[in-house]
Amino acid sequence: MKVLWLTPSYPYKADPVKGVFFKTQVSSLSSLSVDIDVLAPIPYVPWPMGIFNSKWQNYLKVSTHSAEGKVHIYRPRYISFPRENIFRTAHIFKTLAVFPYMFRKYDLLHAHFSYPEGLVAAQMSRVFSLPYVLTLHGSDVNVYAKISKKHREYFCSAIRGAETVVTVSSNLADTVYDITGVRAKVLPIGIHIIPPNLLQESSLIRSIAKGRKVVLFVGNLLKTKGVGELLDALAAINSDRIVGIFIGDGPMKDSVITSSLTEIIFLGVLQNDEVRKAMKSADVLVLPSYMEGMPTVIIEAGSALLPVIATKVGGIPEILDDSTGYLIDSLSSLEQVIKYVLENREEATEKAKVLYERIGSNYDVLHNSEYLKKIYESIVEDGKI
DSSP states (O other): EEEEEEEEEOOOBBBBTTTHHHHHHEEEEEEEETTEEOOOEEEOOOOGGSSHHHHHHHHHHHHSSSEETTTEEEOOOEEOOOOTTTOOOOHHHHHHHHHGGGGSSEEEEESSSIIIIHHHHHHHHHHHOOOEEEEEOSSHHHGGGGGGHHHHHHHHHHHHOOSSSEEHHHHHHHHHHHHHOOOOEEEEEOBOOOOGGGOOOHHHHHHHHHTTTTEEEEEEEOOOHHHHHHHHHHHHHTTTTEEEEEOSSTTHHHHHOSSOOOTTEEOOOHHHHHHHHHHHHSSSEEEEOOOOSOOHHHHHHHHTTTOOOESOTTGGGGGGGGTSSEEEOGGGGGGHHHHHHHHHHHHHHHHHHHHHHHHHHHOOOHHHHHHHHHHHHHHHHHHOO
16 A cells, blocks of 8 residues: 655754654554655745745755655645745645656555645545545644635535545544534544653753753744743743743744843754653643644653643643643633642642553554554555445
8 A cells, every 4th residue: 555645844854843743653654564655845946045044045955855764755846935825826836746746656645734735635636536535733724714715615625525534633623524514533643652761851951940940832933822921921920940941943933032031041943852851851831822733742741741731722622631731721820820830840740640641542653553554444445346
């Protein structure tokens, strides 16, 4: 069985974090003898433009083909425009980039995100009579499908054309059903779970903390991730016994860097294994998002026995509740909850242990990949009848 994955991103040398959860599942499926090619188109950058922007420079350096074990990764270039998903142009040029690869022999497509990848898969499915699985992750449901009537039309087309629709949380599955009438299977991607006693601490975090309590944020530095509210909460606490450490990148990077608080540290993007070590060394992870699907960062934190504070949005309540962590209904309470968790270490640790057990039962990538493989086999076998 040969499967072609269509994704908006996949890690490469200059950006080893972007789309790392795709690589986690692909590697796991490959270990289960699923033959996978990955197609992750990247923007075309005319040569002179590369000197103006580091991200564009990185695009120029990326090979159109690479291999990791038995997995082949293809990165064809496509013509990209600012706000291309909003203006509904991305699927046109990604379709042109994907089209030549469809003449290779595949049994199944697996697209991630409803747009543009889901719509591209729907178009390729019609042209090449190839079934596809579609996984939805969060913003492609909660944001994209609600932008306009046309966006909703594209969303429904991608969903209804799929043999199987998968969502990473039950909350997303319910939303998909409300919009399209299609029942999705719920299957988080999951992570490779490392026993906490085998997980090393971060020497970098220890050197920064110098005995202080560490409040950790990991993710895209976006307004919708609650970065501003977390900075405000740390400013209100204003304690020299607490340090806020931010790992990630994004539009709010400058707000973090230029914070007047000396107890705010920006580390930028780190390799996934370094993030895990940072979690092992921190005292609490805070994720004050406005919206989420099923954030992998909570799963990773729980696997490191790190207490978690997060907002009660999206799929978060499916993994975090009063027994496994600290859910907040309002960001106005963030300051008080952070202080409470840091002052009640024993209680927070007990909740983290329950979270770890829940993750082991439901978010192990190998177990979830075995289930996904069965979905693939069912679709392919049905197609042979």
